Amino acid sequence: RFALASHFFWGLWSILQAKISTIEFGYLDYAQxxxxxYFQHKAQ
Known part of the structure:
Protein backbone atom coordinates (compact mmCIF):
# COMPACT_ATOMS: atom_id res chain seq x y z
CA ARG A 1 0.00 0.00 0.00
CA PHE A 2 2.78 2.44 0.88
CA ALA A 3 5.51 0.73 -1.13
CA LEU A 4 6.03 3.65 -3.52
CA ALA A 5 6.47 6.16 -0.72
CA SER A 6 8.80 3.82 1.14
CA HIS A 7 11.05 3.18 -1.85
CA PHE A 8 11.18 6.89 -2.68
CA PHE A 9 11.92 7.95 0.92
CA TRP A 10 14.72 5.43 1.42
CA GLY A 11 16.18 6.30 -1.97
CA LEU A 12 16.42 9.97 -0.99
CA TRP A 13 17.72 9.09 2.47
CA SER A 14 20.47 6.97 0.92
CA ILE A 15 21.60 9.79 -1.35
CA LEU A 16 21.82 12.16 1.60
CA GLN A 17 23.70 9.60 3.68
CA ALA A 18 26.19 9.07 0.85
CA LYS A 19 27.07 12.76 1.16
CA ILE A 20 27.12 13.22 4.94
CA SER A 21 27.75 9.87 6.59
CA THR A 22 31.18 8.78 7.79
CA ILE A 23 30.11 5.13 7.78
CA GLU A 24 31.34 3.12 4.82
CA PHE A 25 28.30 1.63 3.14
CA GLY A 26 27.09 1.40 -0.44
CA TYR A 27 24.54 4.16 -0.01
CA LEU A 28 24.42 5.05 -3.70
CA ASP A 29 23.98 1.41 -4.70
CA TYR A 30 21.20 1.11 -2.15
CA ALA A 31 19.57 4.29 -3.48
CA GLN A 32 19.74 2.94 -7.00
CA TYR A 38 10.04 2.61 -7.04
CA PHE A 39 9.82 2.95 -10.82
CA GLN A 40 9.02 -0.74 -11.25
CA HIS A 41 6.09 -0.53 -8.83
CA LYS A 42 4.95 2.78 -10.28
CA ALA A 43 4.72 1.26 -13.76
CA GLN A 44 2.39 -1.51 -12.57
Missing amino acids: SRFEA
Missing part, protein backbone atom coordinates in the same frame (compact mmCIF):
# COMPACT_ATOMS: atom_id res chain seq x y z
CA SER A 33 18.03 -0.31 -6.02
CA ARG A 34 15.32 1.59 -4.13
CA PHE A 35 14.61 3.90 -7.06
CA GLU A 36 14.55 0.95 -9.45
CA ALA A 37 11.95 -0.69 -7.21
Whole structure:
Protein backbone atom coordinates (compact mmCIF):
# COMPACT_ATOMS: atom_id res chain seq x y z
CA ARG A 1 0.00 0.00 0.00
CA PHE A 2 2.78 2.44 0.88
CA ALA A 3 5.51 0.73 -1.13
CA LEU A 4 6.03 3.65 -3.52
CA ALA A 5 6.47 6.16 -0.72
CA SER A 6 8.80 3.82 1.14
CA HIS A 7 11.05 3.18 -1.85
CA PHE A 8 11.18 6.89 -2.68
CA PHE A 9 11.92 7.95 0.92
CA TRP A 10 14.72 5.43 1.42
CA GLY A 11 16.18 6.30 -1.97
CA LEU A 12 16.42 9.97 -0.99
CA TRP A 13 17.72 9.09 2.47
CA SER A 14 20.47 6.97 0.92
CA ILE A 15 21.60 9.79 -1.35
CA LEU A 16 21.82 12.16 1.60
CA GLN A 17 23.70 9.60 3.68
CA ALA A 18 26.19 9.07 0.85
CA LYS A 19 27.07 12.76 1.16
CA ILE A 20 27.12 13.22 4.94
CA SER A 21 27.75 9.87 6.59
CA THR A 22 31.18 8.78 7.79
CA ILE A 23 30.11 5.13 7.78
CA GLU A 24 31.34 3.12 4.82
CA PHE A 25 28.30 1.63 3.14
CA GLY A 26 27.09 1.40 -0.44
CA TYR A 27 24.54 4.16 -0.01
CA LEU A 28 24.42 5.05 -3.70
CA ASP A 29 23.98 1.41 -4.70
CA TYR A 30 21.20 1.11 -2.15
CA ALA A 31 19.57 4.29 -3.48
CA GLN A 32 19.74 2.94 -7.00
CA SER A 33 18.03 -0.31 -6.02
CA ARG A 34 15.32 1.59 -4.13
CA PHE A 35 14.61 3.90 -7.06
CA GLU A 36 14.55 0.95 -9.45
CA ALA A 37 11.95 -0.69 -7.21
CA TYR A 38 10.04 2.61 -7.04
CA PHE A 39 9.82 2.95 -10.82
CA GLN A 40 9.02 -0.74 -11.25
CA HIS A 41 6.09 -0.53 -8.83
CA LYS A 42 4.95 2.78 -10.28
CA ALA A 43 4.72 1.26 -13.76
CA GLN A 44 2.39 -1.51 -12.57
